[in-house]
Amino acid sequence: MKFFLSLLLLVSSAAWAQVLPSWNESEAKARIVAFVQAVSDKKSKDYVRPAERIAVFDNDGTLWAEQPLYFQFVFMLDQVKAAAPKHPEWKDDPVFQALAKQNHEALAKLGQRPVLELLGQANSGMTVGEYDGTIRGWLAKARHPKFKRPYTDLVYKPMQELLAYLRANGFKTFIVSGGSVEFMRPWAEKAYGIPPEQIVGSQQEVKFEMQDGKPVLRRGPNFVFVDDGPGKPVGIYRQIGRRPIAAFGNSDGDLQMLQVTADGPGQRLALIVHHDDAEREFAYDRASHIGKLDKAWDEAKARNWVVVSMKSDWKRIFSFDK
């Protein structure tokens, strides 16, 4: 038995060179690996028991792409168009106008909340099963305008490796996203290894009712929780119930989640993905309407958080990159 354990340790040591293969040997990678070793080594002063090794990941712009428009907003367009004949009152609604005209700038200025609220109206009345079917159908057919691929192909390979690496070291990984839980549940398990019960997101009202003697859950028109900005630590508190020791984001919407994570005792990892690769993906930060990185960037510099350059820290961005 002892022999096998020693062998296992040797294999692990040899495997260090292999961890995070899509990451260049940069400071960012070194700091990630050093953090993981510090909290998972029982002899370390910063050791954290596995149950407390909670890692939270923003989704849009952190685990998959978000340009030229949050993918859930693209989905909404079809939903809202389909529902428009039933809602004559939308004709003069600025959110509907911005969506119908695909006016990204206007949409971005409006912010996530009013757009989510219009989506809420568009898909209310469905059972949760019907809504799930609608999302799966859209994801199967829709293609990204730049990459001409299914949206679910646009997950970041280096982040998939990071998720797996953390789990291999006893972490429990969660998504904490401004998007709706329903939009992530159908594919997050396959893409990220994250099951539905580890997804924290925005929530629309849902009601129990009996329909022809069968229990169903039906969607109402209102959002009951928007998991963005200061909402993210609240979502984490409600659903996870403990403070994460590692948080990963890319925009000002992740600032408070990163602050709460970094503020705990012991070693903490707060990391921001910086979109600076216009060729392989997109380049945007302070001036962007989608995924604006401004205050969180200043905070990252002031507090020495890890900032990942997609251009220089990642060997490849997507699985389909060479």
Add this chain to the structure above:
Amino acid sequence: MKFFLSLLLLVSSAAWAQVLPSWNESEAKARIVAFVQAVSDKKSKDYVRPAERIAVFDNDGTLWAEQPLYFQFVFMLDQVKAAAPKHPEWKDDPVFQALAKQNHEALAKLGQRPVLELLGQANSGMTVGEYDGTIRGWLAKARHPKFKRPYTDLVYKPMQELLAYLRANGFKTFIVSGGSVEFMRPWAEKAYGIPPEQIVGSQQEVKFEMQDGKPVLRRGPNFVFVDDGPGKPVGIYRQIGRRPIAAFGNSDGDLQMLQVTADGPGQRLALIVHHDDAEREFAYDRASHIGKLDKAWDEAKARNWVVVSMKSDWKRIFSFDK
């Protein structure tokens, strides 16, 4: 390797006789074991992959005792008394009157919601850390009026065994309780092996704010979600995101959770704990104000759900029973 696997299988077979040792060899136990075998045997037509083996447990009256008054309500008494001087408007409030006079019948008639709302006001303004400290302090000192023991001693040994047995067979176990998440998180991991992120419960509003340059979460006065009755399937949908295949309850507040679980395809386990042991615990059902079992009992009979008699199916109820 193969030899070790075979040995393991032999051990497992021999261990069947040992499962659920605090349960008598009754129909209830046989049906539980048959269900678990059917969904976890790869050759079974009812096989369910581990990721979908979700089991949900009510807490009060199902995993621990709830008489003569929900333990969280007892905790509230102290909270509300301490806060009363700051709330002169409570003097004429029927909920406050019922709490202050420990009028269990009046409290039970009022139902869980208004009582939770008063608690909400009593503990609003605290940070979540301060509130957690208050609960832990109370749990350490408080003693049950009948058993003269800490409330956390009053967990049911047969249910602890059932939780462990399900997990040993690949299930993920969740609490789905009408009580507040904060009241269960401090002790559920030790008592039940259920971590905070697998507890679904009632939720009071919480807000992010910066206090002296540090991020804190502060409690507001209102409940934003009551996880009881028709709220339970909603809580499950929001936080777990898939339909459970096994559900365990004891009262009408669990009816809709049991209905949704039982209504799915394949084999399902819906189980009700019946409190019929006045000597070792308490005996109550249709006429009780706390943990009323009336409609759910009729439904259990009509649909052939498993009904556990605490008196005849359980060898012992608490760990401290002989």
